[in-house]
Amino acid sequence: MTTIDTTKLGTTGPVVSRIGLGGMSMSGVYGKADEKESIATIHAALDAGVNLIDTGDFYAMGHNEMLIQRALADRKREDYLLSVKFGALRGPNDSWGGFDGRPAAVRNFLAYSLQRLGVDYIDIYRPARLDPNVPIEDTVGAIAEMVQAGFVRHIGLSEIGVDTLRRAAAVHPIVDLQIEYSLITRTIEERILPTARELGTAITAYGVLSRGLLSDSLRDRRPFAPDDFRAHSPRFQGENLTANLRLVDALAAIAEGHGATVAQLAIAWALSRGADIVPVIGARTAERLAESLGALELTLSEDELAAIEAAAPADQVAGTRYAAPQMALLDSER
Numbered sequence: 001m002t003t004i005d006t007t008k009l010g011t012t013g014p015v016v017s018r019i020g021l022g023g024m025s026m027s028g029v030y031g032k033a034d035e036k037e038s039i040a041t042i043h044a045a046l047d048a049g050v051n052l053i054d055t056g057d058f059y060a061m062g063h064n065e066m067l068i069q070r071a072l073a074d075r076k077r078e079d080y081l082l083s084v085k086f087g088a089l090r091g092p093n094d095s096w097g098g099f100d101g102r103p104a105a106v107r108n109f110l111a112y113s114l115q116r117l118g119v120d121y122i123d124i125y126r127p128a129r130l131d132p133n134v135p136i137e138d139t140v141g142a143i144a145e146m147v148q149a150g151f152v153r154h155i156g157l158s159e160i161g162v163d164t165l166r167r168a169a170a171v172h173p174i175v176d177l178q179i180e181y182s183l184i185t186r187t188i189e190e191r192i193l194p195t196a197r198e199l200g201t202a203i204t205a206y207g208v209l210s211r212g213l214l215s216d217s218l219r220d221r222r223p224f225a226p227d228d229f230r231a232h233s234p235r236f237q238g239e240n241l242t243a244n245l246r247l248v249d250a251l252a253a254i255a256e257g258h259g260a261t262v263a264q265l266a267i268a269w270a271l272s273r274g275a276d277i278v279p280v281i282g283a284r285t286a287e288r289l290a291e292s293l294g295a296l297e298l299t300l301s302e303d304e305l306a307a308i309e310a311a312a313p314a315d316q317v318a319g320t321r322y323a324a325p326q327m328a329l330l331d332s333e334r
């Protein structure tokens with residue numbers, strides 16, 4: 001088994017691999033996924049020393065959790081950590097219906113997730129978004145009761161802002177905040193990251209590849225399938241995509257000089273921001289995963305990191321990270 005560097009997640013959290021694996025794209029968010037390949041990717045991750053696997057109960061309505069159960073059936077429970085998001089309400093036609101953070105809903109979501117994942121505890125449990133109708137103290141308080149009862153080990157949050165984070169941390173330690181953070185999405189640096197550091201909360205960074213933009217995979221401008229998230233996401237539309245791919249070209253020139261890929265450069269940059277930043281990378285194939293893990297071998301000097309930041313300045317990215325209705329749901333953007 002390869003050894004991957006590890007880090008402690010927050011002041012009170014578990015020891016995790018420096019890079020985690022996100023399961024979302026294995027349930028069709030970026031186009032179709034192949035079940036066998038997805039399971040092989042999860043196995044390859046564990047075999048490489050990745051121990052953090054992130055999912056959401058709403059990723060294709062439980063599909064992702066059941067896939068993860070099948071992939072992990074023959075693995076020892078102590079060899080992996082499950083990070084699970086809950087709270088998003090779905091409809092049978094794939095629709096979205098807001099978020100539910102009520103204590104009774106927390107217990108209900110958890111009971112179903114434990115069943116679908118085939119485990120008797122979840123390592124890190126987190127509401128996917130703030131429910132604007134429920135005080136965060138109530139949601140986190142309900143998860144804390146589940147910690148007491150042994151069904152959950154640690155509490156995390158997702159896409160919340162500093163006030164909510166402080167209120168939540170006053171109820172129970174928050175081991176990590178899962179939030180978008182990349183070379184071209186650096187909003188957290190101003191207030192959220194310093195507050196998380198003050199409170200001993202790590203960042204599990206998603207979108208480190210900006211959903212595939214910061215890689216070589218979209219440079220051929222193949223059209224997205226209609227159900228691909230990116231078909232409707234501002235950064236991937238027409239002139240925005242053209243402008244953003246110019247940043248990728250600039251990064252590609254630097255990557256070449258390092259014998260690396262754009263994705264590796266983007267991940268290495270995120271890793272360089274601190275041991276408390278844990279990139280959770282989405283991959284559907286073992287090849288992509290291996291490429292991403294290659295970022296751990298890349299050592300960049302301060303000058304090289306500055307050159308990377310100059311090649312793709314966050315203020316030059318065209319388009320917001322979500323479409324307006326989804327942006328409005330982000331407590332972190334208030």
Ligand SMILES: NC(=O)c1ccc[n+]([C@@H]2O[C@H](COP(=O)([O-])OP(=O)(O)OC[C@H]3O[C@@H](n4cnc5c(N)ncnc54)[C@H](OP(=O)(O)O)[C@@H]3O)[C@@H](O)[C@H]2O)c1
Nearest residue numbers: 022023024206207208209210211212215263282283284291
């Ligand atoms: N808390 C939240 O609100 C939230 C939101 C979104 C995601 N997440 C979590 O974070 C995880 C990661 O997010 P994400 O998947 O949206 O973003 P991401 O890691 O930035 O991007 C994933 C995309 O990059 C591509 N990719 C991965 N490795 C690559 C490589 N080495 N070279 C080229 N392309 C590569 C993937 O392609 P393939 O699919 O073809 O492999 C996929 O299209 C998700 O799986 C999920 O668990 C959380």
